[in-house]
Every structure is written in structure tokens, then in C-alpha cells.
Amino acid sequence: MAEWVRVGSAGSVPEGEITAFAAGERQVAVANVEGDLHAFDDTCTHQQCSLAEGELDGTTVECACHGSLFDVITGEAIGGPAVDPVGVFEVKEEDGELKVLVDEE
Amino acid sequence: MTAFVVVGAGVAGATAAAKVREEGFDGELVLIGAETMAPYERPPLSKEYLRGESDHHFVRPPEWYAEHQIDARFGAKAERVNVSDRVVELEGGERVPFDQVVIATGARNRRPKIDGLDLPGVFDLRFAPDADAIKRAAKEGSKAVMVGMGFIGAEVAASLRQLGLDVTVVEFFGTPLERVLGPTLGGAIESLHRDHGVEMIFRDGAERFEGDGRFEAMITKEGRRIEGDFAVVGVGVEPVTEVADGGVPVDNGIPVDASLRTSAEGVWAIGDVARHDHPVFGPIRVEHFDNALKMGEHVAKNLLGTPAAFDDAHWFWSDQYDAEIQMAGFATEWDDMVVRGSIEDRSFSAFLLKDGRLLSTFSMNRKFDVRRSMPLIAAKAHPDGRQLADPEFDLRQLHPPKEQAT
Numbered sequence: 001m002a003e004w005v006r007v008g009s010a011g012s013v014p015e016g017e018i019t020a021f022a023a024g025e026r027q028v029a030v031a032n033v034e035g036d037l038h039a040f041d042d043t044c045t046h047q048q049c050s051l052a053e054g055e056l057d058g059t060t061v062e063c064a065c066h067g068s069l070f071d072v073i074t075g076e077a078i079g080g081p082a083v084d085p086v087g088v089f090e091v092k093e094e095d096g097e098l099k100v101l102v103d104e105e
Numbered sequence: 106m107t108a109f110v111v112v113g114a115g116v117a118g119a120t121a122a123a124k125v126r127e128e129g130f131d132g133e134l135v136l137i138g139a140e141t142m143a144p145y146e147r148p149p150l151s152k153e154y155l156r157g158e159s160d161h162h163f164v165r166p167p168e169w170y171a172e173h174q175i176d177a178r179f180g181a182k183a184e185r186v187n188v189s190d191r192v193v194e195l196e197g198g199e200r201v202p203f204d205q206v207v208i209a210t211g212a213r214n215r216r217p218k219i220d221g222l223d224l225p226g227v228f229d230l231r232f233a234p235d236a237d238a239i240k241r242a243a244k245e246g247s248k249a250v251m252v253g254m255g256f257i258g259a260e261v262a263a264s265l266r267q268l269g270l271d272v273t274v275v276e277f278f279g280t281p282l283e284r285v286l287g288p289t290l291g292g293a294i295e296s297l298h299r300d301h302g303v304e305m306i307f308r309d310g311a312e313r314f315e316g317d318g319r320f321e322a323m324i325t326k327e328g329r330r331i332e333g334d335f336a337v338v339g340v341g342v343e344p345v346t347e348v349a350d351g352g353v354p355v356d357n358g359i360p361v362d363a364s365l366r367t368s369a370e371g372v373w374a375i376g377d378v379a380r381h382d383h384p385v386f387g388p389i390r391v392e393h394f395d396n397a398l399k400m401g402e403h404v405a406k407n408l409l410g411t412p413a414a415f416d417d418a419h420w421f422w423s424d425q426y427d428a429e430i431q432m433a434g435f436a437t438e439w440d441d442m443v444v445r446g447s448i449e450d451r452s453f454s455a456f457l458l459k460d461g462r463l464l465s466t467f468s469m470n471r472k473f474d475v476r477r478s479m480p481l482i483a484a485k486a487h488p489d490g491r492q493l494a495d496p497e498f499d500l501r502q503l504h505p506p507k508e509q510a511t
Contacts, residue, residue: 047162055473064472066422067395081146081398083165 002101010093013037018061018072020052023089023102030091030098031056031072038072039091039100046082107132109408110193110203112183112348114138116146116394117376118209119164120401121408126173128409134175135201137193141180142233143167148394150236151260152424156267157240161233183210188352188369205371207404208349208359212342212377212392219338221314226335230257231342242335245269250323250333252311254281256423258339259294262303263425273304273331275311275323287439290455290467293448294425297469301426306331311338342392344378356380358390363414365404373408375400384416385483386435393421418479431475434465434482443493446471454478461487473500480504 007021013032020029020042029042029052038059042051049065060078061070068082075088090101109125111118114136122136138144144164153159170177182196186208192200214229216222228239239261243249249265251258254276262272278284280291281298298305309327314320314336322332344358353359353369358380365373365381376397380390396419403415423430428451439457446453454474457465463486466478477500481488484505492498 047159053472055476062476067420067476079402081162081394 002103004092004099004101006097007100008098010096010098012098016056018052018054018056020050021098021100023100026102028089028100028102029061030100031061033059033072037091037093037098039089040070040072040075041086041088043086044068044070044082045077045084045086046080051086107204108135108202109133109205109207110135110137110201111207111209112137112186112193113209113211113345113376113378114140114144114177114179115209115211115376115397116144116164117211117397117401118207119144120398121207121209121375121404122175123165123169123173124402124405125408126175128405130409135178135193135203136170136175137178137181137183137195137201139180139182140232143170143177143179145233146394147231148422150233151230151257152264154233155236155240155243155261155264183348185351186348186353186372188372191371193348194351203371205373205408207408208353208367208372208374208378209376209397209401210345210348210378211397212344214339215341215343217311217338217340219311219313221316221320222338224314224316224320225318226316226320227314227338228335229338230261239335239337243268243270244334247271247334248273248332250320250331250336251275251339252323252336253277253339253341254294254298254305255285255339255341256282256421258337259298259425260423261337261339262298263301266298266301266303267426271304271333272302273306273333274298275306275309275325275329275331277308277310279307281305286467287442289442289448293451293453293469294430297425297428297451342377344380344390346378360388363416364407364412365400365415366407366412373404375404381415383435384414385418385485389435391419391435393419395420416483418482420476420479428469429472430467430469432465432467433475433479434463436464439464441490443490445474445494445496456488456493458487458490463488463493477501477504 005023013019018031027042031038044063046068054064055062068080069078075085111122146162185194248271251274281294283291309325312324312326346355359374360380361374377392420433436457441458443456452470454468466475468475
């Protein structure tokens, strides 16, 4: 069952940046693309590096380890050595909190 | 039906075959590789795989090729690309017809003429079974004797130290990687390994390996005798070009134009074997993972559409102990090196310039500078040295405006 989980405060991800948050058992990355937030699994599907340590360019995140590219909106692997997509999650700011919709594991 | 054949199933060849299919090609597709295992990434073989921290990373899952109607011939040896008959001849006599063929046969380790090189216990590292053999020999507390401290040698030395072995390396130059990086950056690698307890002997080389049925000691050209439990030789690679004998020109690899075409009609070459007429660097043969991957992706697009030049600025990484090393671009000589950060603290980037033009960037433990400098290298930019030296300056501010994605 999916559930909104508070991961941080509203406004904690500056524009053009990515921050990783713990959402229960998961590590979720939240990217701010020109004011729009996008949440996705922080773990690169290539060799498990943190994508939040990577570089955001438009809606593409480039993994800092080996250059895998993911679309932060769809989670699709669009370049580099990674083949499998990362999961994406709904994200919102509400009542001063940053919340991500994740499945209970 | 149109038939594409890819000869060589390393990262370049397997990526080319996979991408051609993923981009919608529905004709015949044959992938021929000498190794029996499904295509895998080689970088971990000297790092996490060698240390037993990870299993193989496959380019695609082993079952993927059959699921996508790729006729994968793993463990098959291609003998010749016969250009006039338009067939790839396999060992055993089979002839595989092609309309277009991609040669991605890669490179093999150089085998210098050293007495005793074939003794059991003298290893080199290129393929997965080589890594397995070294792993089996690398028991904690045993002693490894190594020849050569290029990237592979440096990574293997680091991994073996991390596994608790004694490591002695003999290197022909005055520092590790001196030929590629120069003495200052090579010195930074040397100090890293020195601090991790690697014994390094420079300006010396292997004269012969000795042992009674198995490696026991290496005798160096300077007359040293270095005993150990096994030896690892890493003295560079040479391109595997024999398949080109059937009508494809060879000259330090297989020459290709900017778009990865050989001079033979319908014959392409990619990866370590390709000597590529690079739009930025000129003719260059590159032996790194990312180049193999990107050339594989690129040739797939060129096979299916209008051929475009491959102009990637080249990038690779090398993890040694806790040091994350990256490098981009290509420089054989430079007249200026601008350093950002501190070499002593092992947190720095070094920008190599010639006549003010940025040719290459090397970094240790600075995640972003190398990749952010790639658009500058590709644009043949002449960046301001003070901005390069300033750790606070974001190199993305110097990027040329982006072309619209097509």
C-alpha cells in the first residue's frame, strides 16, 4: 500500500540540485528542476552509487561514479552503463513538509 | 533481409548489437565473441571483482540476446572478415554473411619476451578467467610481484594490498603512469601507493621469471632478485586485428573515419581496436570502457541512420584504495598544468593545457571537475587559468550553449 512519507522540510531542495532522503527503508533522491520536484530511487542500477551525488542537467541526472544517465521524471536509463530504470515516486510539499509517496515494503 | 554482424563481444560489440536492436532494427543480427561467457564489463576485474566484493556486471542479462533475436555466438572465433565475399569466416569453416559488419575485437595484453613468462603463477589480467586465477592465488599474507604500473597495474596493486598481500612492483618509468600523466601527477599516484604500503622500484624491468615448475622469483634488468608467491604482468595492450586480413586496412589498429567507418564498404570498427580520426584529438586509439560503450551506441545509430561524427571527449575512472581518480580528454604534451585544490591532500584537479587550450583534465577525489570540463575540451576552449584554479568556480559557466537535442 502506498503511503505519503515525510522526508524533510518544504524548500529543502534548492533549484538545480538533488538531495537524498531516507523514506523508511529506502533512499529517495529529490531533484528540483526549475521549481518542479521529482523523486526517484537514489540508488543507481549500475553499481549502486548514490544518484544524489550526481549532476543534474535539465531533467537528466548523471551518476557521479560511472556516468549512467537517468531521466528524473520517468526513471528511464537513457545512457551510460546502466540498463535498468530507477523507480520514480510522487512527491509534494505540503504544510511546510516534503513528502514522498512510497510503497510499504 | 538485411544482416548486421558484430565481430567481438566485449562492451563495444555487445553494446552495438544491443543498441541496434533497441533502436528498432528488425533484420538479422549476429554477435560473435571468442569468450564463452555473455558480454561483461571489464573495469571491475581489477577492482571490486578481484577483491571479491562484486560479481560480474553483464552488458545485458545473458538471456537477453536470445530474447531479442540476436544470434549470439559466444565462444566462436572469427578468423576473417572477407570483404569481397561479404562474409565473416569462423574457425571451423562456417561463413556468416553480412550487409554491414562492425569489428570490435578489442585488444589483448602485450606479451613481452621475458624468460619464464609462461611459468605457472605468472599472470596477466584482461579477461574474467584471468581475474579468477589471480583471485585464487591472492591469499592474505602472500606476496605478489608485479611488473608495470599503468592503470591496470596500479589498480591490481591497490586491490591486492586491500586483500592483505605484500606487493612489490617494478616499473620502467620514474613514477607510476609517468608516460600518460607526467612526473607530478605520477608522483601523486606514487605517494598514494607508498602510503598504502606498496613497494615500488622504478627505472627497472623484468629480465626473467624463475621457479621450479612454478613462479618463485623475478630477476630484474638491474640484477635484483624479488621473490614472491605469484607475479602479475601489466605492460599494456595491442589491438587484435587479425580478422582484418581479408581486405580491411590495418595501421596501429583499424583506421576509421570520424563516423567510425573503415575504408572498406560496409565495414565499421569500434572500441579498443579502432584507430579513430577524432574531430578534436586527431587519430587516436582509446582503450577505455566509456569509449567502448559510447562507440557501441554511436555505431548503432550510424548503421541505422545518417552517419554522424563521434566526438566524445573520452573519460575514464580508476578507483585505487579510497581515491577516486578520473580523467578526460587526451594530451601527449602540455606546456601548462593548472591545479585546483591540493595534490598533497589528494583532493585536486589538474588541467593540462597547450597554448592555452584545455586538452585534458585529471582529478583525484573531486567528483565534478573532470566531467564538467569535457564540453570545454570538446569545444577546444581556452579557459582562464584563474577560473580553473578556483575551487569555487563552477566550470559549467564556461560551457558552450547547448545544441537543441534532435
